[in-house]
Amino acid sequence: MDMLAETSRTFLIPISRLVPGIKEAVASAYLCMRAIDEIEDHTDLPPEVKAKLLLGVSKLIQVPSREAELRTLFQPYQDTLCEVTVRLNDWVNLCPTSIAPRVIQSTAIMAEQMAEWVEREWKINTEEDLDYYTYCVAGAVGELLSDLWKWFDGTETDRVKAVAFGRGLQAVNIVRNRIEDSTRGVDFFPPHWGIEDMFAYTTRNLEMANEYIADIKPGPILDFCSIPLALAHGTLFALSNGESKLNREAVLQIVSRITGED
Template sequence: MKEQKVLKKEAMEVLKKTSRTFYIPIMFLKKELKDAVAVAYLAMRAIDEIEDHEEISNDVKHYLLTEVSELLLEEDFNQHKYKTLVSPYANVLPEVTLRLADWLLLAPAGAKKCVQAATSEMANGMAKWAKANWKIQTREELDDYTYYVAGLVGVMLSDLWKWHDGIETDRQLAIGYGRGLQAINILRNQDEDMDQRGVSFLPDGWNKQDLIAYATENLEMADEYMKSINKKPILLFCKLPLAIAHKTLKAIKEGREKVSRLEVEETVQEVQADLTDTKLSLK
């Protein structure tokens, strides 16, 4: 029991260090659901760090992600096989990736299969796009890529909402929620992706305004997604990243790269106040 408590504390520390933006809304969730979403975030961040790594070749990324995808399909994640797989890259991969097996130990029994299946599908999709060097030529290919790296997150979260609270949501709106957040990330990181990785996620013939339109379209789906959620902790979780995404899009349109830390903190307060004042029957 003590070891489990220590591991959970370490997981939350890594979560906070890895992404303060998602750490905050995860804290709004109730205990078992909070554990499930935290594990899911850490697992998906673990494979994301492989996909984004600047010092690992695309061939190696494809190999690692494909192998991880297969391991995640096993009911009992094989810790030894995973350690053997990543050990040659232990000097370059971050803690969140190297300790994937630890994070999965914290998954609630009822949510573990869902989290592993979604992360497996994501890893497989990332492997495919790493092999293709993320050469996106059409809107359909952009949709495919953003489905694997973000739309899947929306689907998995919806599965967790149903598991924990019986909430029914629309799959396409859930995908739009994830895609909308990802489109904002692509907009924010266009120059960095090109300078550091030589990668552009813009389809052929697209410009910044086309990507802004893509982000706007999916954020509108995300707004619609919110209407099916009537549990306050889950609504807080979902609304905060979405509110920040909307503010970031506004900032980009105004010529700024991102919102400030102060704006993020103000957004947290605004979302909490808005939900406190709402007429909805939230519990």
Template structure:
């Protein structure tokens, strides 16, 4: 494991899709969004781990949350060593370097990111405890808020911190939920193999696609409200375009967008900006 790789190197390896819009952000905002994204990926890798026991996941996620709640001047690897020690061989680089990602954000906004990651980690622990059981749309709303709607709120705070951009927070939640529901559709078969489904009882792809469309309508309004002068617009427009295209592809029978389709869409989005 090469621990000398930069945050953007790890980001590119973890998600080429998010690497593109994050790498286009201006200095300061780029570090803030990259910090938040890498931290989310760090805890997400624990939540989605294919072999770790749910009780172990919940314990680790709650301990991470508590470490973050106690932080006031940044973090070191020593803060997380006791949490990771017994499962070291199972964890990926993006998780093991969470202390670096937490410290990567500008000091003026870092505590807001720490709070968001702490809260998300604690909520993920709850869902690991109950094996991600979703029976109703209310429970689906609860899950999608826990891991994505709250991300929309964090992004809104990052835009406001950087240049004063103001957004409707209900639309911010829809932006996050829309992206997450597309992921749920894309990963449904894989999730089912590990005994997990985020579809409420009686739902098929048709109902989940309709749910995604409703959330993406809020996301459309969210992006439309962003000022042309804000770098948030470029970032969100790329992500939203990919979400819509992924949903359209799945409705036509494809599992996901191809790499060439992603690159073509990104080129289209960046030409607009």
């Protein structure tokens, strides 16, 4: 869990509250996705190197000699890549063996799609482009989580709403990080969209995400989904009121309300 603490405060708490089995599966999935996300977002790697690495991961993570092949792929960039990336094989090995193939499959597909977006220079021209991008990097994670829930205890969830769950969280990040993204020449807002258009898009998806978790019975899986969703709602509210992010006190209040812990 040390790497989780270093990479995401948002997901550290809900993952740490999961029970054994599903905890390792979700942690593995999160860290695998984070490993490739750090390649896509890396400020010191040129686009052609990002695409090469992402396509390499997509292929090599699926082969029996994965550990050695990934080490060779990453070696020339060892001093540049983040630790969470170079330890990708460790995160695969963290996953319970019976569900690991699904996590590997999702990581491979996402890495390939991220490479596509790198080559497209993240150009968003329409709402359909935005839907596709947010599906590739987040909506598909919602689908994976639904598969993990079913694997663990048979929990059934709506996959369309699962996509909206991931997409809504990603849309909040797009709004929050717009200025930072602009410094690297990227804007995920479709042309002619203002902030209110993106707020409306985000709200629609978060409302579907509310419906997604409403179908989940009380327990650790519901807690896991509820925390980041509540933080997303809180962040969107803060952004709509001119704040740059959700402050720490508000974060703690939201987590306390959901967990019942002070």
